[in-house]
Amino acid sequence: MEKHASPTVRPLVSTPPAGPLSGVIRVPGDKSISHRSLMFAGLARGRTEITGLLEGEDVLRTADAMRALGATITREADGRWVVEGQGLGALREPEDVLDMGNSGTAARLLAGILASHGMVSVMTGDASLRRRPMKRVTDPLSACGATFVAREGGRLPLCIQGVADPKPLDYRLPVASAQVKSAVLLAGLNASGTTRVEEPSATRDHTENMLRHFGATVHVAPLGERGRVVTLEGRPDLVARDILVPGDPSSAAFVIVAALLVPGSSVTINGVGLNPLRTGLFDSLRDMGADLVIENARVEGGEPVGDITATAGALHAVDVPAARAPSMIDEYPVLAVAAAHASGVSRFRGLEELRVKESDRLSATVALLRVNGVEVEVEGDDMIVHGTGGAVPGGGTVETRMDHRLAMSASVLGLVARAPVRVDDTAFIDTSFPGYLSLMTEIGAEFG
Numbered sequence: 001m002e003k004h005a006s007p008t009v010r011p012l013v014s015t016p017p018a019g020p021l022s023g024v025i026r027v028p029g030d031k032s033i034s035h036r037s038l039m040f041a042g043l044a045r046g047r048t049e050i051t052g053l054l055e056g057e058d059v060l061r062t063a064d065a066m067r068a069l070g071a072t073i074t075r076e077a078d079g080r081w082v083v084e085g086q087g088l089g090a091l092r093e094p095e096d097v098l099d100m101g102n103s104g105t106a107a108r109l110l111a112g113i114l115a116s117h118g119m120v121s122v123m124t125g126d127a128s129l130r131r132r133p134m135k136r137v138t139d140p141l142s143a144c145g146a147t148f149v150a151r152e153g154g155r156l157p158l159c160i161q162g163v164a165d166p167k168p169l170d171y172r173l174p175v176a177s178a179q180v181k182s183a184v185l186l187a188g189l190n191a192s193g194t195t196r197v198e199e200p201s202a203t204r205d206h207t208e209n210m211l212r213h214f215g216a217t218v219h220v221a222p223l224g225e226r227g228r229v230v231t232l233e234g235r236p237d238l239v240a241r242d243i244l245v246p247g248d249p250s251s252a253a254f255v256i257v258a259a260l261l262v263p264g265s266s267v268t269i270n271g272v273g274l275n276p277l278r279t280g281l282f283d284s285l286r287d288m289g290a291d292l293v294i295e296n297a298r299v300e301g302g303e304p305v306g307d308i309t310a311t312a313g314a315l316h317a318v319d320v321p322a323a324r325a326p327s328m329i330d331e332y333p334v335l336a337v338a339a340a341h342a343s344g345v346s347r348f349r350g351l352e353e354l355r356v357k358e359s360d361r362l363s364a365t366v367a368l369l370r371v372n373g374v375e376v377e378v379e380g381d382d383m384i385v386h387g388t389g390g391a392v393p394g395g396g397t398v399e400t401r402m403d404h405r406l407a408m409s410a411s412v413l414g415l416v417a418r419a420p421v422r423v424d425d426t427a428f429i430d431t432s433f434p435g436y437l438s439l440m441t442e443i444g445a446e447f448g
């Protein structure tokens, strides 16, 4: 069994490097796709080989949970992961509590699987995950016949009485959430009949793409200006199919912003996933005047992929529309760092979902910047960042609040701040981007 994050606190001091950042690198596999590949392969019949799986803490939790449900999951010496699934409906009741660690994706997607199998299970997580809302999945999943007992506000730990013959759901998402959409679709796999999900604003579609890859019938139609209707035919014969996981654009984001900010830098990241429902950050950075070049655009394992080169240069303020939020939902903390370094006043609109991530990322990002001398405000659900024109004061200690993306964002801010930026704990970076600090050091960053 893999090791899980040690409770050891790992502080960091980030300062400007002696020279530019440079290099040609790869980042670890996409987290969303990695979770899904283990889950779907565990539900399918036969042997799936996964190349490029993210070996981050969050994904290792999913691997453990799927093993507890009866899938055989092994890591080969060459880094490939092999999953042997028993086929849809054949999961076994877990003997013990399923601990999903820090991972909202693992907990919410798994809730869809557990609700639609006739078994009793209990799911928990770390202190961050136990604070996050789960009613957004237990409410729709109750309609399939499952029952849930949770703490106040529907929070983990959560006890699930699943059903062997779930009813197919027809659900309109009240929030733009790929996790909720995926939980409903996963429950629909074991239901006879058609499951239908309406999303008023399109969110990442890795579940839809991968279900098709495994042989399910999934239709996607436009809904209004930005939405979609997804339908899934229940009880498909899910058959094992190999998977190639692209580099995670949400991890590449930190390296890219660092390269854009540190003078003279140029860094290429090969094999980054470029699914259009994930690339809002790149659009926003281009709106700021960033020099981002994509080469070798191709399709690998059913997902668009390319090599991205980020070259440093002056950035100016940006007004990011709320409609872009679903395609860059995890990237606002690091975009705020770019906006703090840029010239002019930036506004990011419609950030209500940031309040329910690993931390309240809206208030935590404000705190990250303020403690380092950057002026920032929140108006309703908008964040307003007053750019310093390349003169971020720094000198603060950032509280990471069990949130990997805050730790990495703070480390990037320190690379261009006038005084050292301290980070109270970088241990949670391992949830999504193991090896981040050494990769950054390899391209020229200096951390103490």
Ligand SMILES: O=C(O)C1=C[C@@H](OP(=O)(O)O)[C@@H](O)[C@H](O)C1
Pocket (backbone or CB within 6 Å): 031, 032, 033, 104, 105, 176, 177, 178, 179, 180, 182, 204, 329, 330, 353
């Ligand atoms: O489906 C997924 O893999 C994810 C969806 C997003 O969450 P929401 O569905 O809560 O927006 C995102 O923030 C998370 O990192 C991964």
Ligand SMILES: C=C(OP(=O)(O)O)C(=O)O
Pocket (backbone or CB within 6 Å): 058, 102, 103, 104, 105, 106, 330, 357, 358, 405, 432
């Ligand atoms: C929000 C995130 O993940 P999750 O919801 O899976 O914890 C993230 O990785 O930024």
